[in-house]
Amino acid sequence: MSAARRHLAHQGRRTRVQIPRHGRARAGAQVSAVRDNGGVSPSPDRRRPAWVYSGGDEPDARFSLANERTFLAWVRTSLALLAGGVALEALDLPVEERLRLAASVVLVALGTVTPLLGWWGWARGERAMRRRTPLPAPIGFAVLVTGVLAAGVLVLLGLLLR
Amino acid sequence: MSERAQDTGLALERTRLAWRRTALGLAAGSVAAGRLLQELVGPVSWLVTLLGLAAATLVVRVVLRRYASTAWRARGGGLVAAVAVGTAVIGAVALLVVLAGQARLV
Numbered sequence: 001m002s003a004a005r006r007h008l009a010h011q012g013r014r015t016r017v018q019i020p021r022h023g024r025a026r027a028g029a030q031v032s033a034v035r036d037n038g039g040v041s042p043s044p045d046r047r048r049p050a051w052v053y054s055g056g057d058e059p060d061a062r063f064s065l066a067n068e069r070t071f072l073a074w075v076r077t078s079l080a081l082l083a084g085g086v087a088l089e090a091l092d093l094p095v096e097e098r099l100r101l102a103a104s105v106v107l108v109a110l111g112t113v114t115p116l117l118g119w120w121g122w123a124r125g126e127r128a129m130r131r132r133t134p135l136p137a138p139i140g141f142a143v144l145v146t147g148v149l150a151a152g153v154l155v156l157l158g159l160l161l162r
Numbered sequence: 163m164s165e166r167a168q169d170t171g172l173a174l175e176r177t178r179l180a181w182r183r184t185a186l187g188l189a190a191g192s193v194a195a196g197r198l199l200q201e202l203v204g205p206v207s208w209l210v211t212l213l214g215l216a217a218a219t220l221v222v223r224v225v226l227r228r229y230a231s232t233a234w235r236a237r238g239g240g241l242v243a244a245v246a247v248g249t250a251v252i253g254a255v256a257l258l259v260v261l262a263g264q265a266r267l268v
Binding site: 047048049052053058061062064065066068069071072073075076078079080082083085086089090101104105108109111112113115116118119122123126 | 170171173174176177180181183184187188191194195198235236237238239240242243245246247248249250252253254256257259260261263
């Protein structure tokens, strides 16, 4: 371990001990300390979730922002799935009733799971970027595609069987 | 390399707009949900709309503050987790309404 690395490790330890002692009330103090450091916070730090932020160092700011936008795209997908699933039942469309209900349930269930998948992807991506490891394979694509396909087939069958 | 010197270009602005789009979706959804639930719970359903609009406003306000300073990184993933859980809860409620066969508008 080089002298510089030892110094960094020491700094990290000191930060980790100090911050919980100050608690949340001193969060502002930590932010200004971060700003003094040019916006790059010391790592390890007290940000949540700890398993994301506990290791590595700050990635390029643009990568973190892109990661956040990807999460938001998942949330919007979820809102669209929920709206579609509820509308299918609410608007009394001319589709065979049981198949329509099944499609609606599939879409709404998918809309319930996707924000959690988006969060999981965000956390894993952030963690990988901090640690300079390859980005994990996207999760949730198979679930999303299978679900939307199933809902589409159900509605199509419902239209034909009506 | 300090983050101040790092040029984020329009990435920050794009992210802010993405948050706004998402909040707008939530606001629109809560208006629709309020109308839909009217058949189920009566005029109280407008509380759902009000709650949704308040949540959307809160998200926009929090995001405005979040990116106001160069130290936005210090905020961590709390907002992201809160939005994920909130959306999942909305989904769970919608699932219950659909399964109960109450989502009838027409």
